[in-house]
Amino acid sequence: MENLKRIASYFGVRSSLLLITVVVAVYLVILIANMGGHMDKIRESQIREQVGLALQSPEFQQMPEAQRRQIYEQMVEVRRREEGLDKPFFQRSLRYLVNGITLNLGRSQRITSDTGSNQVRLILVERLPHTLLLWGTAQLLLFFISVFLALYLSRHYGSALDRIVVALAPTSAPPAWFYGIILILIFSSLLGLLPYGGFVDAPPPPTKLAYALSVLKHMVLPVLSVLIGGIFVSIYNWRTFFLIYSSEDYVEMARAKGLPPRTIERRYVLRPTVPPILTSFTLMLITVWMGGIITETVFSWPGLGRLLYQAVENADTPVMVGSSVVYGYLLAMSVLFLDLAYAVFDPRVRLGAAGGRRL
Amino acid sequence: MTLWMRLREVRRYPSALASLVIIGALVLMAVYAVIRIPYAEAIRLWRAGEVIWLDNPRNAAPKWVNWFGASQPETIILPGDKVRKEIESLGSGVRRETFYFSFDFLYGNFPSELAMFFNATYAKTPPQVNLLWRTPDGREIAIGSRTIKASDRYIISGDPVLQKRLGRSPEEGLFANPQAPEKTLKGRYTLVLEAYLFEEGAKIEPKLVVYGRVHGWAGTDHLRRDLTVALLWGAPIAMIFGIAAAVGISLAHFVISAIGAWFGGVVDLLIDRLTELRMILPLLPILIMVGVLWTRSIWVLLLVLIVFNLIGGVKTYRAMFLQAREAPYIEAARAYGAGNFRIVFRYLIPRMIPVLIPAFVLAIPNYVFLEASLAILGLGDPLLPTWGKVIFDAYSQGALYKGLYYWILEPAALLMLTGLGFSMLGFTLDRIFNPRLRTL
Numbered sequence: 001m002e003n004l005k006r007i008a009s010y011f012g013v014r015s016s017l018l019l020i021t022v023v024v025a026v027y028l029v030i031l032i033a034n035m036g037g038h039m040d041k042i043r044e045s046q047i048r049e050q051v052g053l054a055l056q057s058p059e060f061q062q063m064p065e066a067q068r069r070q071i072y073e074q075m076v077e078v079r080r081r082e083e084g085l086d087k088p089f090f091q092r093s094l095r096y097l098v099n100g101i102t103l104n105l106g107r108s109q110r111i112t113s114d115t116g117s118n119q120v121r122l123i124l125v126e127r128l129p130h131t132l133l134l135w136g137t138a139q140l141l142l143f144f145i146s147v148f149l150a151l152y153l154s155r156h157y158g159s160a161l162d163r164i165v166v167a168l169a170p171t172s173a174p175p176a177w178f179y180g181i182i183l184i185l186i187f188s189s190l191l192g193l194l195p196y197g198g199f200v201d202a203p204p205p206p207t208k209l210a211y212a213l214s215v216l217k218h219m220v221l222p223v224l225s226v227l228i229g230g231i232f233v234s235i236y237n238w239r240t241f242f243l244i245y246s247s248e249d250y251v252e253m254a255r256a257k258g259l260p261p262r263t264i265e266r267r268y269v270l271r272p273t274v275p276p277i278l279t280s281f282t283l284m285l286i287t288v289w290m291g292g293i294i295t296e297t298v299f300s301w302p303g304l305g306r307l308l309y310q311a312v313e314n315a316d317t318p319v320m321v322g323s324s325v326v327y328g329y330l331l332a333m334s335v336l337f338l339d340l341a342y343a344v345f346d347p348r349v350r351l352g353a354a355g356g357r358r359l
Numbered sequence: 360m361t362l363w364m365r366l367r368e369v370r371r372y373p374s375a376l377a378s379l380v381i382i383g384a385l386v387l388m389a390v391y392a393v394i395r396i397p398y399a400e401a402i403r404l405w406r407a408g409e410v411i412w413l414d415n416p417r418n419a420a421p422k423w424v425n426w427f428g429a430s431q432p433e434t435i436i437l438p439g440d441k442v443r444k445e446i447e448s449l450g451s452g453v454r455r456e457t458f459y460f461s462f463d464f465l466y467g468n469f470p471s472e473l474a475m476f477f478n479a480t481y482a483k484t485p486p487q488v489n490l491l492w493r494t495p496d497g498r499e500i501a502i503g504s505r506t507i508k509a510s511d512r513y514i515i516s517g518d519p520v521l522q523k524r525l526g527r528s529p530e531e532g533l534f535a536n537p538q539a540p541e542k543t544l545k546g547r548y549t550l551v552l553e554a555y556l557f558e559e560g561a562k563i564e565p566k567l568v569v570y571g572r573v574h575g576w577a578g579t580d581h582l583r584r585d586l587t588v589a590l591l592w593g594a595p596i597a598m599i600f601g602i603a604a605a606v607g608i609s610l611a612h613f614v615i616s617a618i619g620a621w622f623g624g625v626v627d628l629l630i631d632r633l634t635e636l637r638m639i640l641p642l643l644p645i646l647i648m649v650g651v652l653w654t655r656s657i658w659v660l661l662l663v664l665i666v667f668n669l670i671g672g673v674k675t676y677r678a679m680f681l682q683a684r685e686a687p688y689i690e691a692a693r694a695y696g697a698g699n700f701r702i703v704f705r706y707l708i709p710r711m712i713p714v715l716i717p718a719f720v721l722a723i724p725n726y727v728f729l730e731a732s733l734a735i736l737g738l739g740d741p742l743l744p745t746w747g748k749v750i751f752d753a754y755s756q757g758a759l760y761k762g763l764y765y766w767i768l769e770p771a772a773l774l775m776l777t778g779l780g781f782s783m784l785g786f787t788l789d790r791i792f793n794p795r796l797r798t799l
Contacts, residue, residue, distance in 0.1 A: 021632065025639040032645055035652045167374065169786055173724035173778030175732060181754065181767060189759045196759070293643055294732050298754075309736060312647045320648065328639045335635065 007343070014339055018332040022325075023101060029324040030096050033317045040085055040092075042315065043109075047079045096321065103329075105322040110314045111307070120322040123307065130199060131296070131303035134219060135288040138226035143284050146231060147277065150238030155265075157243060165235050172233035177294040180225035184298075187221060194221055197300035222299045226292070241276070245269050275342055282338045286331055362712065368791050375787035381780035385594055392591035401592045405584065405744040412583035416471045419574035420765050421586075430467030432571040437462060439552075439565040452559050460550040460567040469531045469543055472570035473515040475552075477563060479507045484557040488565075490515075491553070492533055495546025500525075500533065507554075507563065516570075530570075578765050580749070581756045589744035590769055596745050597727045597777055600661060604726035607665040609719040613676055615669070617707050620680035621699065642667055643732075650738035657740035660733060664726075676711070683710055713792040721785030724778035731774055746770035 034040065055072060063071075080086050084095065099106060105120035113123045153162045187194045194217060195201070201214045245251070246269045254264045296305040304323060311319035369375045396404065404411065416434055425431055443459040464470075479486050490502035490513075502521060505513055515521065516530035525532030527540075536544040554563045577586035619630040642664075649663050683689070684707070692702050733739060734747025735754065753759075753766035 017632070018635065021635045021639055025636055028640060029645070029648075032648050033652070039652070166786075170779050170782035173728065173782040174775060175728050177732065177735065178728065178771065178774070181750070181759070182771065184759055185764060185767060189762065189764075293647070294735060297736065308641075308644050309647065312644070312651045313737075315652065320644070324641055324644060327641050331639045335638070 011336070011340070015336060018336060022328045022332050023097065025328050026100050026321070026325050027093070027097050030093055030100065030321055033320040033324075034089070034093065034096075039315065039317055040089060043083065044080065044085055047083075047085075048076055051075045051079065100321055100325045103325065105325070106318045108311075108319045109316045111310060111316050111319050120318050123319065124304065124322060124326060127302060127304045127307045130301060131305065132288065133215075134222055134296075134301055134303060135226075135292070137219065138223045139284050139288050141223065142227055142230050142234060143281060145227075146234035146238055150235045150242055151265075153235065153239045154242035154246060155261075157239070162239070165232060165239070168232040169236040170233075171228075172230055174229065175294070176222075176226045176229035176292060177298045179228045180222065180295055180298045183221045183225050183228075194218075197221075197298070199300075199302050218299075218301075222295060222301060225295065242269065242273065245273050248272075278341050279338060282334050282341070286334050365713070365791055369784075369787060372787045372790075374783050378780045378783035378787070381776055382784065385598065385777055385780065388591065389595035389598055393595055396588060396592065401588060401744065402742045404588050405592075406742060409582055412579070412585065413476070414568055415579050415583040415585060416570035416572060416574055417579065417583050418581055418761075418763055418766070419471065419570075419572055419579045420763070421576055421578040421769070422573045423576070424573060424765070431573045432464070432466035432468060432470050432569070433573055434571040435462050435464075435470075435567075435569040437567040437569075439563075449555075452557065454556045454561075456554045456556065456563065458552040458554070458565055460552065461547060462569065463547050464534060464543065464569070465545045466571075467543060468572060469534050470516075470569045471530065471572050472517075472568075473530045473533065474568050474570070475513045475515060475550075476566040476568065477507045477511040477513070479509055479511065479561070479563045481509075481556070481558050481561040484561075485509075486557065486561060486563050487555040488563075489553040491551040493549040493551060494533075495544055495548060496537070498537070502529075502550075577769055580752055580766060586749065586766070586769065589749045590746070590773060592744050593746035593749070593770060593773060594777075596657070596740075596743055597730065597774070600657065600730045601723040601725075601727035601777070601781070604661055604664055604729070605719050605722040608668040609715060609722055611665070611669045613708065613711070613715050614703075616676040617680050617703050617711070620677055620684055621703050621707060637667065640667065646733065647736060647738060650733060650736075655738055655741050657730065657743065657745075660738075664729070676714070679711060679714060680707060683707055686710075717785050717789035717792055720781055720788055723781040723785075727774065727777050727781075746774050750774075 051072060055068075055075070060068065060071070077086070084092055098104075103121075105124070108118045108120050108123060111123060112118050113126045115122070115126070117123070149165075153159070153165060156162060184196055188196045198218055199215060200211065200218060205211045205214050246265075248268075251264060251268045254268045259268075293305040293309050295301070296303045297309050300306070307319065308323050310316075311323065369379070392401075414434065414436055419434075420429075420431060422433070437460045439458050442461065445457040445459075447455045447457070449455055475490070477488075486507045487504060488507055489504045492500040492502055494500070502515060503518065505511075515533075516528060518529060521529045522532075527535070534543045534548070536542045550567055552565055554565070556563060575585055575587055577590050579585055615630060619627045645667065646660060646663060650660060653659070689702060689706055692706055697706075730739075730745060731747030731750065734745055734751045737751060737755075739745055739748035739751060747770070749770040750767055753763065753770075756763075756766075758764070758766040
């Protein structure tokens with residue numbers, strides 16, 4: 001009972017701290033995305049232009065100058081009040097913040113969803129599955145291939161394969177999009193085997209199977225570029241990590257006792273490595289949520305990353321802020337989940353005691 | 360072992376030597392670029408528009424493609440004062456100047472464009488010119504006549520009338536072999552230009568440019584710019600950006616985590632919160648927003664990058680500093696009464712420098728590629744030519760669709776070399792400075 005209370009209070013404190021962090025982060029994003037209030041001036045001149053265009057009727061043109069001015073200013077004022085532009089930026093930014101934090105994401109200014117809606121929530125929801133599909137596949141493949149291969153290499157350390165992987169580790173310096181462009185050059189342009197980009201053939205194939213195959217075909221190059229961009233350094237890091245853990249004294253001890261290698265690996269090497277593996281798995285999930293802005297742009301993949309870039313390009317503040325809020329929340333949730341997982345898996349972490357700090 | 364002795368150990372690793380050669384070559388390239396083409400000149404060459412590159416072909420491949428069996432023509436430029444010229448007076452002040460622009464065309468592929476440029480001086484009546492094309496097999500094709508303004512150009516390959524007459528684009532039709540229209544006819548061509556000058560003091564300076572399909576060692580882009588300018592200047596920018604960002608960020612992380620670990624308590628807690636804040640802040644989106652909404656200057660973006668990284672990412676070193684804090688020599692320092700800052704900056708940080716060096720070198724490629732990443736999103740510096748911007752230009756001009764591979768591959772290869780150079784060195788330094796890895 002005592003223990004449970006401690007856990008509850010610890011997570012209470014942690015989640016409120018994280019919430020504060022999210023609030024600060026979102027506010028910073030709001031400030032930057034609104035150019036510290038400058039974006040509203042742009043919006044206001046847009047309104048003036050629209051009102052001016054709306055007042056092109058002949059009746060209006062025949063009115064005297066003063067009256068025309070007055071009507072024009074009135075209409076602008078109405079529109080300004082509608083959008084809250086009459087209040088100072090600071091006040092408005094706080095309202096944006098509250099709206100953002102409560103996931104009341106509002107309407108976009110230019111970008112629409114495929115169904116034509118300008119609800120930011122709908123736009124995000126529409127893009128999310130694409131991002132999850134691509135980055136889930138790529139990152140899970142990357143993660144599991146590198147962990148298992150690293151484990152294999154740490155067992156056969158010094159072998160030819162091991163040397164090759166170590167030598168290839170520097171190839172991970174370029175990011176995925178860089179390899180993406182090279183892969184497009186080879187497989188799409190030179191060989192004509194795979195599509196240049198996009199999510200599915202146009203027009204989309206009628207049957208479900210053909211549709212899935214077409215999506216699969218479009219996924220090959222992006223997934224491959226993520227793999228090439230990360231695999232060798234990832235294997236190298238895990239390999240070093242496993243090697244360090246398997247040179248611990250207690251592992252030597254187990255060897256001296258004559259335990260079979262499998263048992264040593266399972267009980268003495270892998271068990272203490274669970275928390276770090278978990279950490280990096282969670283951090284990997286975070287990249288899955290956000291996708292890759294540039295890789296998605298290079299491959300014209302209609303995901304969240306590309307959406308964010310389009311939003312910035314179109315100066316569409318609500319979409320920028322909306323996707324940052326969602327990202328912030330997902331990240332905070334992942335961190336919280338990580339804390340919880342540590343508490344379960346790592347006996348060294350004593351909740352509540354000494355502030356429950358992770359090293 | 361002193362730092363210097365450890366650094367000298369690099370010699371024992373072949374991959375590190377290779378990386379040093381690469382980095383050395385890049386540094387030489389950067390120095391050469393800066394000396395050969397000063398900063399302002401580089402910007403002028405890259406930004407002044409097509410005017411200064413008029414004699415260059417558009418989207419021309421580099422010269423060395425011809426070593427691999429291609430027979431792409433090079434550009435032939437014939438100014439009027441370098442060719443045979445006949446002057447004949449026709450009375451009452453009227454003069455006929457005949458220029459014979461003769462050149463050997465021995466390439467397998469057609470030129471990309473054909474143009475004449477004129478500078479004419481006259482008071483009232485502009486000169487009149489007739490153009491006649493003589494092929495190696497003796498055929499004569501009338502190209503047409505024109506009135507020449509003070510500064511004029513006549514793009515022969517873009518003349519719709521001539522195209523209609525030849526039945527195909529002029530730069531092909533004029534050079535085609537009548538027996539095999541898909542091939543060029545090799546041999547000596549002559550463009551005969553008859554200029555009629557109607558005034559005593561009138562002058563005409565014609566120039567013929569037969570645009571090739573290859574140019575220089577790097578080729579040209581869609582604006583006829585010589586890519587060597589951008590490829591050369593990319594080197595110093597990539598190095599400065601990469602090294603400045605890596606130095607700034609690694610040092611800051613290092614100092615902040617040392618201070619946090621030493622003081623503990625509130626400072627440490629604050630750093631913890633800031634690290635989390637940095638984790639939640641989407642850095643690349645923010646950089647993109649700053650780039651699109653505020654400024655695209657590469658140096659401002661570098662500053663933003665450093666500032667945002669200052670407040671986070673220090674966790675990596677923290678554990679190490681916490682360990683070092685407990686070392687006996689620190690205790691000794693404390694015992695003789697050393698102040699907090701003395702301990703942090705004189706004892707704690709120097710001891711950890713071996714950890715910093717590899718991390719710092721390994722971070723350089725990340726920032727080199729970050730510059731390229733921003734460029735590929737169209738956020739490259741508006742003035743400076745960089746490798747990333749060349750890739751962006753190529754990508755957005757559809758180089759991949761048009762098969763202009765050199766345009767992407769050249770800057771990509773240089774970026775890749777830079778990335779590989781620094782990261783190979785970093786990996787070796789990591790092994791030297793982290794003894795735990797060395798035994799592995």
